[in-house]
Amino acid sequence: xxxxxxxxxxxxxxxxxxxxxxxxxxxxxxxxxxxxxxxxxxxxxxxxxxxxxxxxxxxxxxxxxxxxxxxxxxxxxxxxxxxxxxxxxxxxxxxxxxxxxxxxxxxxxxxxxxxxxxxxxxxxxxxxxxxxxxxxxxxxxxxxxxx
Amino acid sequence: xxxxxxxxxxxxxxxxxxxxxxxxxxxxxxxxxxxxxxxxxxxxxxxxxxxxxxxxxxxxxxxxxxxxxxxxxxxxxxxxxxxxxxxxxxxxxxxxxxxxxxxxxxxxxxxxxxxxxxxxxxxxxxxxxxxxxxxxxxxxxxxxxxxxxxxxxxxxxxxxxxxxxxxxxxxxxxxxxxxxxxxxxxxxxxxxxxxxxxxxxxxxxxxxxxxxxxxxxxxxxxxxxxxxxxxxxxxxxxxxxxxxxxxxxxxxxxxxxxxxxxxxxxxxxxxxxxxxxxxxxxxxxxxxxxxxxxxxxxxxxxxxxxxxxxxxxxxxxxxxxxxxxxxxxxxxxxxxxxxxxxxxxxxx
Numbered sequence: 001x002x003x004x005x006x007x008x009x010x011x012x013x014x015x016x017x018x019x020x021x022x023x024x025x026x027x028x029x030x031x032x033x034x035x036x037x038x039x040x041x042x043x044x045x046x047x048x049x050x051x052x053x054x055x056x057x058x059x060x061x062x063x064x065x066x067x068x069x070x071x072x073x074x075x076x077x078x079x080x081x082x083x084x085x086x087x088x089x090x091x092x093x094x095x096x097x098x099x100x101x102x103x104x105x106x107x108x109x110x111x112x113x114x115x116x117x118x119x120x121x122x123x124x125x126x127x128x129x130x131x132x133x134x135x136x137x138x139x140x141x142x143x144x145x146x147x
Numbered sequence: 148x149x150x151x152x153x154x155x156x157x158x159x160x161x162x163x164x165x166x167x168x169x170x171x172x173x174x175x176x177x178x179x180x181x182x183x184x185x186x187x188x189x190x191x192x193x194x195x196x197x198x199x200x201x202x203x204x205x206x207x208x209x210x211x212x213x214x215x216x217x218x219x220x221x222x223x224x225x226x227x228x229x230x231x232x233x234x235x236x237x238x239x240x241x242x243x244x245x246x247x248x249x250x251x252x253x254x255x256x257x258x259x260x261x262x263x264x265x266x267x268x269x270x271x272x273x274x275x276x277x278x279x280x281x282x283x284x285x286x287x288x289x290x291x292x293x294x295x296x297x298x299x300x301x302x303x304x305x306x307x308x309x310x311x312x313x314x315x316x317x318x319x320x321x322x323x324x325x326x327x328x329x330x331x332x333x334x335x336x337x338x339x340x341x342x343x344x345x346x347x348x349x350x351x352x353x354x355x356x357x358x359x360x361x362x363x364x365x366x367x368x369x370x371x372x373x374x375x376x377x378x379x380x381x382x383x384x385x386x387x388x389x390x391x392x393x394x395x396x397x398x399x400x401x402x403x404x405x406x407x408x409x410x411x412x413x414x415x416x417x418x419x420x421x422x423x424x425x426x427x428x429x430x431x432x433x434x435x436x437x438x439x440x441x442x443x444x445x446x447x448x449x450x451x452x453x454x455x456x457x458x459x460x461x462x463x464x465x466x467x468x469x470x471x472x473x474x475x476x477x478x479x480x481x482x483x484x485x486x487x488x489x490x491x492x493x494x495x
Contacts, residue, residue: 031180035459042466098326105327112329113336131481134330138473145467 006048013040042143051092053140054101058089060133061104067129068111071122077114080107108133152176155247156190159203162246166239169194176203185376189256200256202235206249207456216250217242221299222378223254225351229294231285235371257371260362264405271367276407277415278369279361283390284419287350287383294351300380305345308381313338313435316442323442323449330473331445334438337480343382343431347422350383357395358404384424387416388432393475393488394440394468400488409492426492433489437475444469 002008016037024030065081073081084107087100112130115123150158156173163171172193179187179202188203206216220240226232239253261267267275291302303311317335320328353360354377362371391409393400403412413424448465451457478488 026177028178028180032459035463038467039459039462042463102326105329109327109329109332112333116336116340128482131477131483134333135477135481135483138330138470138477142470142474143467147463147467 006044009040009044009047013037013044016040038145038147041145045143045145049140050094051097054094054097055089055092056140057133057137058101058104060136061108064108064126064129064133065111067126068115071115071118071126073111073114077107077110080110083107150247152178155188155203158246159190162241163192163194163239167194192253200258201238201253202256203251203253205247205251207458215299216240216252216376218299218378219376220252221296222351222353222375223252225294225296226286226372226375229289231289232282233369233371234375235373257362260364260370262359262362262373264358267363267367267405271363272406274367275363275369276404276412278367279358279404279406280387280390280412280415281419282361282369282372283353283356283386284416284422286353286386287348287416287420287422289351291349291351291380296351296380300351300378302349302380305349305382308346308349308385309343309431309435312379312381312385312439313342316435316439319442320445323446325445325448325452328441328445330476331438331441334434334441334476334480338431338435338438341431343428346382346384348383349380350386352379352381352383352385354378354386354389356386356390357392358390358406359395382432383420383422384429384432385435387413387424388429389436389439391433392436392440394437394471397471401490409490410494413492426494429492434476434479437472437479441469441472441476444472 014037016033021030021033021037024033062085065085068081069078084100084104087103089097089100091097108130112127115127115130156176160171160173163173174191174193176188176190179189185204186207188205190201190203191198192201193199204216204219217240220237223234223237226234227236235254235257237252237254241247241251243250245251264275313335320331320335324331353372353375355374356372360372360374361369362373363369391403391412396402396405399405401408403409406412407415413429416422417424444464447461448469451461451465454461475488478484478486
Protein backbone atom coordinates (compact mmCIF):
# COMPACT_ATOMS: atom_id res chain seq x y z
CA UNK A 1 0.00 0.00 0.00
CA UNK A 2 1.22 3.49 -0.78
CA UNK A 3 0.81 5.55 2.39
CA UNK A 4 -0.76 8.98 1.86
CA UNK A 5 -1.05 8.27 -1.84
CA UNK A 6 -2.50 11.69 -2.71
CA UNK A 7 0.52 13.44 -1.23
CA UNK A 8 2.88 10.96 -2.86
CA UNK A 9 1.52 11.66 -6.35
CA UNK A 10 1.47 15.38 -5.65
CA UNK A 11 5.15 15.22 -4.67
CA UNK A 12 5.91 13.44 -7.93
CA UNK A 13 4.08 16.19 -9.80
CA UNK A 14 6.21 18.80 -8.05
CA UNK A 15 9.36 16.81 -8.75
CA UNK A 16 8.63 16.95 -12.47
CA UNK A 17 8.45 20.74 -12.26
CA UNK A 18 11.53 21.24 -10.14
CA UNK A 19 13.87 18.55 -11.47
CA UNK A 20 12.78 17.43 -14.93
CA UNK A 21 11.40 20.59 -16.50
CA UNK A 22 14.59 22.67 -16.12
CA UNK A 23 16.55 20.05 -18.07
CA UNK A 24 14.33 20.33 -21.13
CA UNK A 25 16.12 21.74 -24.15
CA UNK A 26 13.07 22.90 -26.09
CA UNK A 27 9.98 24.95 -25.29
CA UNK A 28 7.85 22.05 -26.46
CA UNK A 29 9.62 19.64 -24.09
CA UNK A 30 9.21 22.05 -21.17
CA UNK A 31 5.51 22.51 -21.91
CA UNK A 32 5.08 18.74 -22.14
CA UNK A 33 6.62 18.24 -18.68
CA UNK A 34 4.48 21.06 -17.24
CA UNK A 35 1.35 19.41 -18.64
CA UNK A 36 2.42 16.04 -17.22
CA UNK A 37 2.92 17.61 -13.80
CA UNK A 38 -0.53 19.22 -14.00
CA UNK A 39 -2.08 15.89 -14.97
CA UNK A 40 -0.36 14.16 -12.03
CA UNK A 41 -1.71 16.83 -9.69
CA UNK A 42 -5.26 16.13 -10.92
CA UNK A 43 -4.74 12.39 -10.52
CA UNK A 44 -3.62 13.05 -6.94
CA UNK A 45 -6.80 14.98 -6.19
CA UNK A 46 -9.00 12.29 -7.74
CA UNK A 47 -7.14 9.61 -5.82
CA UNK A 48 -8.16 11.22 -2.57
CA UNK A 49 -11.78 12.06 -3.30
CA UNK A 50 -12.78 9.77 -6.17
CA UNK A 51 -14.81 7.24 -4.19
CA UNK A 52 -16.38 9.84 -1.92
CA UNK A 53 -17.43 12.11 -4.79
CA UNK A 54 -19.06 9.25 -6.69
CA UNK A 55 -20.87 7.96 -3.61
CA UNK A 56 -22.17 11.44 -2.80
CA UNK A 57 -23.48 11.83 -6.36
CA UNK A 58 -25.25 8.47 -6.08
CA UNK A 59 -26.68 9.28 -2.64
CA UNK A 60 -28.11 12.60 -3.84
CA UNK A 61 -29.52 11.09 -7.02
CA UNK A 62 -31.26 8.34 -5.07
CA UNK A 63 -32.95 10.98 -2.91
CA UNK A 64 -34.07 12.79 -6.08
CA UNK A 65 -35.33 9.54 -7.61
CA UNK A 66 -37.40 8.92 -4.47
CA UNK A 67 -38.93 12.38 -4.61
CA UNK A 68 -39.64 12.04 -8.33
CA UNK A 69 -41.91 9.04 -7.86
CA UNK A 70 -44.56 11.30 -6.29
CA UNK A 71 -44.92 13.06 -9.65
CA UNK A 72 -45.95 9.84 -11.42
CA UNK A 73 -43.24 9.39 -14.04
CA UNK A 74 -43.88 6.90 -16.85
CA UNK A 75 -43.30 3.21 -16.15
CA UNK A 76 -40.21 3.01 -18.33
CA UNK A 77 -38.54 5.80 -16.37
CA UNK A 78 -39.62 4.29 -13.03
CA UNK A 79 -37.99 1.05 -14.12
CA UNK A 80 -34.75 2.85 -15.02
CA UNK A 81 -34.65 4.57 -11.65
CA UNK A 82 -35.39 1.33 -9.83
CA UNK A 83 -32.68 -0.54 -11.74
CA UNK A 84 -30.11 2.05 -10.70
CA UNK A 85 -31.27 2.03 -7.08
CA UNK A 86 -31.09 -1.77 -6.99
CA UNK A 87 -27.35 -1.72 -7.59
CA UNK A 88 -25.47 -2.51 -4.41
CA UNK A 89 -22.58 -0.33 -3.36
CA UNK A 90 -20.36 -3.06 -2.04
CA UNK A 91 -17.46 -2.94 -4.51
CA UNK A 92 -15.81 0.43 -4.00
CA UNK A 93 -13.01 0.01 -6.51
CA UNK A 94 -13.25 2.89 -8.98
CA UNK A 95 -14.00 0.73 -12.02
CA UNK A 96 -17.12 -1.00 -10.66
CA UNK A 97 -18.18 2.16 -8.83
CA UNK A 98 -17.91 4.16 -12.05
CA UNK A 99 -20.33 1.73 -13.71
CA UNK A 100 -22.90 2.19 -10.92
CA UNK A 101 -22.32 5.95 -10.95
CA UNK A 102 -22.84 6.09 -14.73
CA UNK A 103 -26.09 4.14 -14.42
CA UNK A 104 -27.40 6.66 -11.87
CA UNK A 105 -26.21 9.63 -13.92
CA UNK A 106 -27.90 8.29 -17.07
CA UNK A 107 -31.16 7.72 -15.18
CA UNK A 108 -30.78 11.21 -13.70
CA UNK A 109 -30.47 12.74 -17.18
CA UNK A 110 -33.62 10.95 -18.31
CA UNK A 111 -35.47 12.08 -15.20
CA UNK A 112 -34.33 15.70 -15.61
CA UNK A 113 -35.52 15.74 -19.24
CA UNK A 114 -38.93 14.41 -18.14
CA UNK A 115 -39.23 16.89 -15.26
CA UNK A 116 -38.55 19.78 -17.64
CA UNK A 117 -41.67 18.79 -19.57
CA UNK A 118 -43.90 18.79 -16.49
CA UNK A 119 -45.84 21.77 -15.14
CA UNK A 120 -46.68 22.79 -11.58
CA UNK A 121 -44.89 23.70 -8.35
CA UNK A 122 -43.81 20.13 -7.55
CA UNK A 123 -42.08 19.74 -10.89
CA UNK A 124 -40.47 23.16 -10.53
CA UNK A 125 -39.23 22.26 -7.06
CA UNK A 126 -37.71 19.01 -8.29
CA UNK A 127 -36.10 20.77 -11.22
CA UNK A 128 -34.44 23.12 -8.75
CA UNK A 129 -33.30 20.18 -6.63
CA UNK A 130 -31.72 18.60 -9.67
CA UNK A 131 -29.91 21.82 -10.50
CA UNK A 132 -28.70 22.06 -6.90
CA UNK A 133 -27.42 18.53 -7.25
CA UNK A 134 -25.66 19.41 -10.53
CA UNK A 135 -24.03 22.39 -8.89
CA UNK A 136 -22.76 20.27 -5.99
CA UNK A 137 -21.72 17.55 -8.46
CA UNK A 138 -19.64 20.08 -10.43
CA UNK A 139 -18.02 21.41 -7.25
CA UNK A 140 -17.26 17.91 -5.94
CA UNK A 141 -15.37 17.05 -9.11
CA UNK A 142 -13.51 20.35 -9.48
CA UNK A 143 -9.73 20.36 -9.76
CA UNK A 144 -7.88 22.99 -7.79
CA UNK A 145 -4.82 23.51 -9.94
CA UNK A 146 -2.85 26.60 -10.76
CA UNK A 147 -3.28 26.90 -14.51
CA UNK B 148 3.86 7.99 -37.83
CA UNK B 149 6.12 10.14 -35.67
CA UNK B 150 8.82 12.04 -37.56
CA UNK B 151 12.07 13.18 -35.98
CA UNK B 152 12.74 16.87 -36.53
CA UNK B 153 15.64 16.15 -38.94
CA UNK B 154 13.56 13.70 -40.97
CA UNK B 155 10.69 16.17 -41.14
CA UNK B 156 13.02 18.95 -42.37
CA UNK B 157 14.57 16.70 -45.00
CA UNK B 158 11.23 15.49 -46.35
CA UNK B 159 9.77 18.98 -46.43
CA UNK B 160 12.84 20.35 -48.23
CA UNK B 161 12.57 17.60 -50.87
CA UNK B 162 8.85 18.30 -51.29
CA UNK B 163 9.31 22.06 -51.72
CA UNK B 164 12.24 21.55 -54.10
CA UNK B 165 10.12 19.39 -56.40
CA UNK B 166 7.00 21.52 -56.03
CA UNK B 167 8.71 24.83 -56.80
CA UNK B 168 11.42 23.53 -59.13
CA UNK B 169 14.17 25.11 -57.03
CA UNK B 170 16.63 23.63 -54.54
CA UNK B 171 15.25 24.26 -51.06
CA UNK B 172 16.71 23.97 -47.60
CA UNK B 173 14.64 23.70 -44.41
CA UNK B 174 16.29 24.49 -41.09
CA UNK B 175 15.86 25.77 -37.53
CA UNK B 176 12.84 23.52 -37.05
CA UNK B 177 11.29 23.77 -33.58
CA UNK B 178 7.99 22.37 -32.41
CA UNK B 179 5.73 24.99 -30.84
CA UNK B 180 3.96 24.09 -27.58
CA UNK B 181 0.17 24.07 -27.52
CA UNK B 182 -1.55 23.73 -30.85
CA UNK B 183 -3.28 20.59 -29.63
CA UNK B 184 -5.40 20.25 -32.74
CA UNK B 185 -2.39 20.26 -35.08
CA UNK B 186 1.33 19.63 -34.70
CA UNK B 187 2.82 23.08 -35.15
CA UNK B 188 6.44 23.87 -36.06
CA UNK B 189 8.40 27.04 -36.63
CA UNK B 190 11.06 26.73 -39.35
CA UNK B 191 13.15 28.58 -41.93
CA UNK B 192 12.85 27.85 -45.64
CA UNK B 193 15.66 28.91 -47.96
CA UNK B 194 14.95 28.99 -51.66
CA UNK B 195 16.51 31.01 -54.49
CA UNK B 196 18.90 32.71 -52.02
CA UNK B 197 16.06 34.02 -49.89
CA UNK B 198 15.22 32.75 -46.40
CA UNK B 199 11.74 33.03 -44.99
CA UNK B 200 10.26 32.06 -41.63
CA UNK B 201 7.26 29.78 -41.90
CA UNK B 202 4.82 27.89 -39.70
CA UNK B 203 4.12 24.26 -40.52
CA UNK B 204 0.83 22.81 -39.30
CA UNK B 205 0.63 19.04 -39.62
CA UNK B 206 -2.43 16.96 -38.79
CA UNK B 207 -1.82 14.94 -35.64
CA UNK B 208 -2.65 11.30 -34.95
CA UNK B 209 -5.32 12.44 -32.51
CA UNK B 210 -6.70 15.93 -32.20
CA UNK B 211 -8.88 18.09 -30.01
CA UNK B 212 -10.75 19.13 -33.09
CA UNK B 213 -11.53 16.90 -36.04
CA UNK B 214 -11.65 19.20 -39.02
CA UNK B 215 -10.51 19.27 -42.58
CA UNK B 216 -7.18 20.99 -43.20
CA UNK B 217 -8.54 22.36 -46.50
CA UNK B 218 -11.34 24.14 -44.64
CA UNK B 219 -8.86 25.87 -42.39
CA UNK B 220 -6.65 26.85 -45.32
CA UNK B 221 -9.61 28.23 -47.27
CA UNK B 222 -10.61 30.37 -44.29
CA UNK B 223 -7.04 31.66 -43.88
CA UNK B 224 -6.94 32.49 -47.59
CA UNK B 225 -10.31 34.26 -47.52
CA UNK B 226 -9.34 36.33 -44.49
CA UNK B 227 -5.98 37.19 -46.07
CA UNK B 228 -7.59 38.23 -49.36
CA UNK B 229 -10.12 40.41 -47.56
CA UNK B 230 -7.31 42.76 -46.55
CA UNK B 231 -9.13 43.78 -43.35
CA UNK B 232 -8.31 40.78 -41.15
CA UNK B 233 -4.66 40.36 -40.11
CA UNK B 234 -3.65 36.75 -40.75
CA UNK B 235 -0.40 35.06 -41.69
CA UNK B 236 -0.12 34.65 -45.45
CA UNK B 237 -1.21 31.12 -46.42
CA UNK B 238 1.46 29.56 -48.65
CA UNK B 239 1.12 25.81 -49.18
CA UNK B 240 -1.63 23.27 -48.63
CA UNK B 241 -0.87 19.55 -48.98
CA UNK B 242 -4.14 17.68 -48.61
CA UNK B 243 -2.83 14.15 -48.98
CA UNK B 244 -0.57 12.31 -46.57
CA UNK B 245 2.24 13.18 -48.94
CA UNK B 246 5.82 13.53 -47.77
CA UNK B 247 4.97 14.10 -44.11
CA UNK B 248 2.57 11.19 -43.77
CA UNK B 249 -0.36 13.44 -42.89
CA UNK B 250 -1.92 16.56 -44.46
CA UNK B 251 -0.14 19.80 -43.67
CA UNK B 252 -0.03 23.49 -44.49
CA UNK B 253 2.56 26.23 -44.47
CA UNK B 254 1.92 29.87 -43.63
CA UNK B 255 4.26 32.82 -43.32
CA UNK B 256 5.70 33.36 -39.85
CA UNK B 257 4.86 36.62 -38.11
CA UNK B 258 7.91 37.36 -35.98
CA UNK B 259 8.31 39.16 -32.68
CA UNK B 260 4.85 38.45 -31.33
CA UNK B 261 3.17 36.72 -28.41
CA UNK B 262 -0.13 34.88 -28.07
CA UNK B 263 -0.22 34.61 -24.26
CA UNK B 264 -2.45 37.44 -23.11
CA UNK B 265 -1.04 37.16 -19.58
CA UNK B 266 2.20 38.61 -20.98
CA UNK B 267 0.42 41.74 -22.21
CA UNK B 268 1.32 44.87 -20.27
CA UNK B 269 -1.83 46.07 -18.43
CA UNK B 270 -1.60 49.54 -19.97
CA UNK B 271 -2.01 47.96 -23.42
CA UNK B 272 -5.24 46.11 -22.58
CA UNK B 273 -7.56 48.81 -23.93
CA UNK B 274 -5.56 49.04 -27.17
CA UNK B 275 -5.62 45.29 -27.74
CA UNK B 276 -9.27 44.90 -26.82
CA UNK B 277 -10.24 47.71 -29.21
CA UNK B 278 -8.48 45.85 -32.01
CA UNK B 279 -9.60 42.38 -30.97
CA UNK B 280 -13.31 43.11 -31.19
CA UNK B 281 -12.96 45.56 -34.11
CA UNK B 282 -11.29 42.81 -36.14
CA UNK B 283 -14.15 40.49 -35.20
CA UNK B 284 -16.63 43.18 -36.21
CA UNK B 285 -14.92 43.58 -39.58
CA UNK B 286 -14.99 39.82 -40.09
CA UNK B 287 -18.72 39.85 -39.30
CA UNK B 288 -19.26 42.65 -41.82
CA UNK B 289 -17.63 40.84 -44.74
CA UNK B 290 -19.93 39.67 -47.53
CA UNK B 291 -19.79 35.87 -47.40
CA UNK B 292 -20.70 35.56 -51.08
CA UNK B 293 -17.69 37.66 -52.05
CA UNK B 294 -15.15 35.61 -50.07
CA UNK B 295 -14.70 32.79 -52.57
CA UNK B 296 -15.17 30.04 -50.01
CA UNK B 297 -18.13 28.14 -51.40
CA UNK B 298 -15.98 25.25 -52.64
CA UNK B 299 -14.68 24.50 -49.15
CA UNK B 300 -17.23 25.86 -46.70
CA UNK B 301 -20.95 25.07 -46.79
CA UNK B 302 -23.25 28.09 -46.78
CA UNK B 303 -26.23 27.33 -44.54
CA UNK B 304 -29.62 28.99 -44.66
CA UNK B 305 -29.67 31.82 -42.12
CA UNK B 306 -32.44 30.17 -40.14
CA UNK B 307 -30.39 26.94 -39.85
CA UNK B 308 -27.17 28.42 -38.36
CA UNK B 309 -27.91 27.87 -34.68
CA UNK B 310 -29.61 24.50 -35.00
CA UNK B 311 -26.89 23.15 -37.29
CA UNK B 312 -24.07 24.09 -34.92
CA UNK B 313 -25.97 22.85 -31.88
CA UNK B 314 -26.75 19.46 -33.40
CA UNK B 315 -23.17 19.01 -34.59
CA UNK B 316 -21.72 19.51 -31.11
CA UNK B 317 -24.54 17.63 -29.37
CA UNK B 318 -23.67 14.68 -31.59
CA UNK B 319 -19.99 14.97 -30.61
CA UNK B 320 -20.97 14.67 -26.95
CA UNK B 321 -23.31 11.74 -27.66
CA UNK B 322 -20.57 9.95 -29.61
CA UNK B 323 -17.52 10.66 -27.47
CA UNK B 324 -18.66 10.89 -23.84
CA UNK B 325 -16.86 8.30 -21.71
CA UNK B 326 -19.46 8.78 -18.99
CA UNK B 327 -22.91 10.43 -18.89
CA UNK B 328 -22.74 14.23 -19.00
CA UNK B 329 -25.79 15.50 -17.06
CA UNK B 330 -24.81 19.18 -17.23
CA UNK B 331 -23.99 19.21 -20.94
CA UNK B 332 -27.17 17.24 -21.70
CA UNK B 333 -29.25 19.77 -19.73
CA UNK B 334 -27.58 22.52 -21.78
CA UNK B 335 -28.39 20.75 -25.05
CA UNK B 336 -32.05 20.51 -24.06
CA UNK B 337 -32.16 24.18 -23.02
CA UNK B 338 -30.56 25.24 -26.30
CA UNK B 339 -33.02 23.13 -28.32
CA UNK B 340 -35.98 24.68 -26.47
CA UNK B 341 -34.73 28.23 -26.97
CA UNK B 342 -33.33 28.39 -30.51
CA UNK B 343 -32.61 32.00 -31.53
CA UNK B 344 -34.04 33.77 -34.57
CA UNK B 345 -32.09 33.83 -37.83
CA UNK B 346 -29.26 36.37 -37.93
CA UNK B 347 -29.67 39.47 -40.07
CA UNK B 348 -26.66 38.32 -42.12
CA UNK B 349 -24.31 35.36 -42.50
CA UNK B 350 -20.63 35.71 -41.68
CA UNK B 351 -17.41 33.80 -41.93
CA UNK B 352 -17.18 32.51 -38.36
CA UNK B 353 -13.63 31.92 -37.11
CA UNK B 354 -14.87 29.29 -34.69
CA UNK B 355 -12.15 29.70 -32.02
CA UNK B 356 -11.81 33.48 -31.68
CA UNK B 357 -10.31 33.98 -28.24
CA UNK B 358 -7.32 35.28 -26.34
CA UNK B 359 -4.48 32.93 -27.18
CA UNK B 360 -5.42 32.70 -30.83
CA UNK B 361 -4.04 36.02 -32.04
CA UNK B 362 -0.53 37.41 -32.22
CA UNK B 363 0.23 40.77 -30.66
CA UNK B 364 3.53 42.64 -30.64
CA UNK B 365 5.28 44.60 -27.89
CA UNK B 366 3.32 47.74 -28.81
CA UNK B 367 0.00 45.96 -28.46
CA UNK B 368 -0.65 45.72 -32.21
CA UNK B 369 -2.56 42.61 -33.25
CA UNK B 370 -0.56 41.21 -36.17
CA UNK B 371 -2.32 37.94 -36.94
CA UNK B 372 -5.43 35.91 -36.13
CA UNK B 373 -4.54 32.22 -35.93
CA UNK B 374 -6.14 28.77 -35.72
CA UNK B 375 -9.00 28.87 -38.19
CA UNK B 376 -9.58 25.10 -38.08
CA UNK B 377 -13.16 25.45 -36.83
CA UNK B 378 -14.05 28.14 -39.37
CA UNK B 379 -17.48 27.91 -40.95
CA UNK B 380 -20.25 30.15 -42.21
CA UNK B 381 -22.85 31.07 -39.62
CA UNK B 382 -24.20 33.64 -37.19
CA UNK B 383 -21.67 36.40 -36.42
CA UNK B 384 -22.74 36.36 -32.76
CA UNK B 385 -21.22 32.91 -32.43
CA UNK B 386 -17.63 34.22 -32.46
CA UNK B 387 -18.48 37.11 -30.16
CA UNK B 388 -20.01 34.79 -27.57
CA UNK B 389 -17.11 32.35 -27.85
CA UNK B 390 -14.64 35.17 -27.21
CA UNK B 391 -16.54 35.94 -23.96
CA UNK B 392 -16.48 32.47 -22.44
CA UNK B 393 -15.06 32.74 -18.92
CA UNK B 394 -12.72 29.83 -19.59
CA UNK B 395 -10.52 32.05 -21.77
CA UNK B 396 -10.07 34.54 -18.92
CA UNK B 397 -9.71 32.05 -16.05
CA UNK B 398 -9.36 32.92 -13.20
CA UNK B 399 -10.09 36.62 -13.95
CA UNK B 400 -13.50 35.78 -15.31
CA UNK B 401 -14.96 39.28 -15.01
CA UNK B 402 -13.15 40.55 -18.11
CA UNK B 403 -13.86 39.11 -21.54
CA UNK B 404 -10.66 37.40 -22.65
CA UNK B 405 -8.79 39.10 -19.76
CA UNK B 406 -9.15 42.35 -21.66
CA UNK B 407 -12.37 44.30 -21.31
CA UNK B 408 -15.81 44.37 -19.69
CA UNK B 409 -18.22 42.45 -21.88
CA UNK B 410 -20.53 45.37 -22.66
CA UNK B 411 -17.53 47.43 -23.76
CA UNK B 412 -16.43 44.62 -26.08
CA UNK B 413 -19.95 44.44 -27.50
CA UNK B 414 -19.88 48.18 -28.15
CA UNK B 415 -16.61 47.84 -30.06
CA UNK B 416 -17.98 44.91 -32.07
CA UNK B 417 -21.19 46.78 -32.93
CA UNK B 418 -19.29 49.85 -34.10
CA UNK B 419 -17.06 47.80 -36.40
CA UNK B 420 -19.70 45.42 -37.73
CA UNK B 421 -22.68 47.71 -38.07
CA UNK B 422 -24.70 45.00 -36.31
CA UNK B 423 -26.83 45.46 -33.21
CA UNK B 424 -26.42 42.74 -30.59
CA UNK B 425 -29.71 41.58 -29.08
CA UNK B 426 -28.67 40.51 -25.57
CA UNK B 427 -31.47 37.93 -25.27
CA UNK B 428 -30.34 36.27 -28.49
CA UNK B 429 -26.75 36.66 -27.42
CA UNK B 430 -27.43 34.70 -24.21
CA UNK B 431 -28.26 31.67 -26.38
CA UNK B 432 -24.89 31.96 -28.09
CA UNK B 433 -23.10 32.31 -24.73
CA UNK B 434 -24.65 29.06 -23.51
CA UNK B 435 -23.88 27.46 -26.86
CA UNK B 436 -20.24 28.56 -26.60
CA UNK B 437 -19.88 26.82 -23.25
CA UNK B 438 -21.60 23.72 -24.61
CA UNK B 439 -19.40 23.61 -27.71
CA UNK B 440 -16.31 23.94 -25.54
CA UNK B 441 -17.57 21.15 -23.28
CA UNK B 442 -18.03 18.97 -26.37
CA UNK B 443 -14.42 19.59 -27.40
CA UNK B 444 -13.20 18.66 -23.91
CA UNK B 445 -15.38 15.53 -23.85
CA UNK B 446 -13.87 14.59 -27.19
CA UNK B 447 -10.35 15.20 -25.87
CA UNK B 448 -10.91 12.85 -22.95
CA UNK B 449 -12.13 10.21 -25.38
CA UNK B 450 -9.12 10.76 -27.63
CA UNK B 451 -6.76 10.44 -24.69
CA UNK B 452 -8.45 7.24 -23.51
CA UNK B 453 -8.83 5.52 -26.88
CA UNK B 454 -6.98 7.50 -29.52
CA UNK B 455 -3.55 7.00 -30.98
CA UNK B 456 -2.08 10.04 -29.24
CA UNK B 457 -1.34 10.25 -25.54
CA UNK B 458 -0.38 13.93 -25.57
CA UNK B 459 -0.87 15.18 -22.00
CA UNK B 460 -2.69 18.27 -23.28
CA UNK B 461 -5.55 15.98 -24.35
CA UNK B 462 -5.87 14.72 -20.76
CA UNK B 463 -5.67 18.24 -19.35
CA UNK B 464 -8.43 19.37 -21.71
CA UNK B 465 -10.56 16.32 -21.00
CA UNK B 466 -10.28 16.57 -17.23
CA UNK B 467 -9.54 20.12 -16.02
CA UNK B 468 -11.17 22.23 -18.69
CA UNK B 469 -14.27 20.03 -18.76
CA UNK B 470 -14.54 20.50 -14.99
CA UNK B 471 -14.40 24.29 -15.45
CA UNK B 472 -16.79 24.25 -18.37
CA UNK B 473 -19.32 22.26 -16.35
CA UNK B 474 -19.18 24.88 -13.62
CA UNK B 475 -19.65 27.62 -16.22
CA UNK B 476 -22.68 25.85 -17.71
CA UNK B 477 -24.31 25.35 -14.31
CA UNK B 478 -23.64 29.00 -13.57
CA UNK B 479 -25.33 30.05 -16.81
CA UNK B 480 -28.35 27.74 -16.62
CA UNK B 481 -29.26 26.92 -13.03
CA UNK B 482 -32.37 28.75 -11.78
CA UNK B 483 -30.47 29.08 -8.51
CA UNK B 484 -27.28 30.37 -10.09
CA UNK B 485 -25.10 32.52 -7.87
CA UNK B 486 -23.41 33.91 -10.98
CA UNK B 487 -19.90 33.08 -9.85
CA UNK B 488 -18.44 32.85 -13.33
CA UNK B 489 -20.92 34.58 -15.61
CA UNK B 490 -22.74 37.89 -15.32
CA UNK B 491 -26.14 38.53 -16.85
CA UNK B 492 -25.62 41.22 -19.49
CA UNK B 493 -27.93 44.22 -19.29
CA UNK B 494 -27.58 47.54 -21.06
CA UNK B 495 -27.86 50.56 -18.79
